[in-house]
Amino acid sequence: MPTLNAEAITMLEGLARNLRGDSLRLIARRGAGHPGGALSAAEIMAVLYFHTLRLDPTRPDWEERDRFILSKGHASAVLYAALARRGFFSFAELERWGEIDCPHQGHPDRLKTPGVDMSSGLLGHGIAVGAGLALAARLKNLRYRTYVLLGDGEIQGGIIWEGAMTAAKYRLSNLTAILDYNNVQLDGPVFEVMPLEPLADKWRACGWYVIEINGHAVREIAEALDSVTQIHDRPTIVIAHTTKGKGVSFMEDRSQWHGNVPNAAQLAQALAELGEVNHD
């Protein structure tokens, strides 16, 4: 298993910090968006877009590219930031996010934003759509892999488990789910709204291989995602334990920041805490 060197770790940690700053700036500028679940997924997105996914920003339709579905589509800010930093489009374009004729929608739209493999927004579609993409790869003998980022509240919905059974039935080892398990959803703590535990057992019972990690440790994320290629008989879920609003003291673990927009003073404080420059 390839191990990340210290330089790569530092690079990915820096990118995660950048993605947090980008997400907050984008959300503040648009006056809309979902900061909590964007910040919790920053390391996951940094590792995916700068370590794991085989992509070519000059060919967003490259047939053999790895596929990524942001099933928790409301975290679009961190996806747009990652795509921009990966070179699919410029940050200048993102400044117009939310305007009527802007290519970037509130939630990801595969027809409008280069690099978005599947439109999302209403929760629950990622596993089943991902299973279809993984089946297609198998039928075509293509080596691309499909990655799906799930929210924790999202998996309260039944279609997630319908998709999980389907992926297990067809032994889709080329499908990997990552759960951003930040334990906070819109109405409060996940364990109060609708408990998920024992969660790893549920996925194992559905026929999935389960890896549990600290979702803010880039080395753990990278090693987990590297290791899934060694699993040949079933899909894998990486349960990434994270903190909602990670990195910003007044947002951490607070359901109020699921879909709230920071004002100018809050943005300045958040960027200062992150060590990010305030461009605005």
Add this chain to the structure above:
Amino acid sequence: MTELSMREAYGQALAAYGALNPRVVALDVDTSASTLSSFFAARFPGRFFNIGIAEPCMVDVAAGLALGGFVPFINGFASILSLRALEQIRSCLCYARTNVKIAASYAGISDFKDGATHYSISDLANLRALPGMTVIVPADAAEAAAWVPLVAELEGPVYLRISRAATLPVYEPGTALEIGKGRLLRPGSDLTLVATGAMVGRCALAAEQLAAAGIDARLLEIHTLKPLDRELLLNAATETGALVTAEEHNIIGGLGSAVAELLAETRPTPIERIGIRDRFCPTGCDLDTLMDACGLSIAEIVSAAQHVLRRKHPHTP
């Protein structure tokens, strides 16, 4: 009735077309013995996926297969697909514009033994209201078979409404079919019968009864509810001045609504609508009797034609 059922003709056609087009895959939800996607499954087991009783999941898996370059035909009961899986159809097929074909079987009240839970009388309304969806209702078995290649080769999501039953035959195999272009089945100048699906054959019989009474009824088959053949309908409105629509569907939101919307905005014309009068229909012993009991009888069509003619000529005794 000894005619081939629409579902069997569809199932055989899908299997036959599968041999010609390797991009076609099929999915079902534990109903392949009913929808008769089983013909495809038997011939192409590696391209057939049984998802279990999980229609929303089947829609999403098909969307993924379409993103991967395939042309999935998803098979299931129209009632569940058009209701339980409607969000998946809206989000992952229409909004995401994926190339998935919905073969919605047991449509209308054709599953006469199972009753209201299994009937789909709002599917045309639901599907017609989704941007980007093409909605096709074959009139008989031969026509359903003829649609398979055309539907497969249209880029984008399509809803193909399949009856469980054999309907009255009206389509001559080999006759030209075009998505979005209705068919003139009988010329006429007094009024126009506009029918879809199983009601096309019934309207053909109604037209004969009307002819015997001296009324010259035109008959149009509108197989494509969306996009609607505006030109054919508007010409009929202009030339005959009165219309009767007929569909095996709720009176709300289907063919009658589509035609009424067009006429009201463009060329107000007297219109009567034959359909199920916004109620849950009972189970029946056979489909013909059930259709008669649900407001879809030939006598109802004839009566509506006579009524619309009185509205067309209000001062005639």
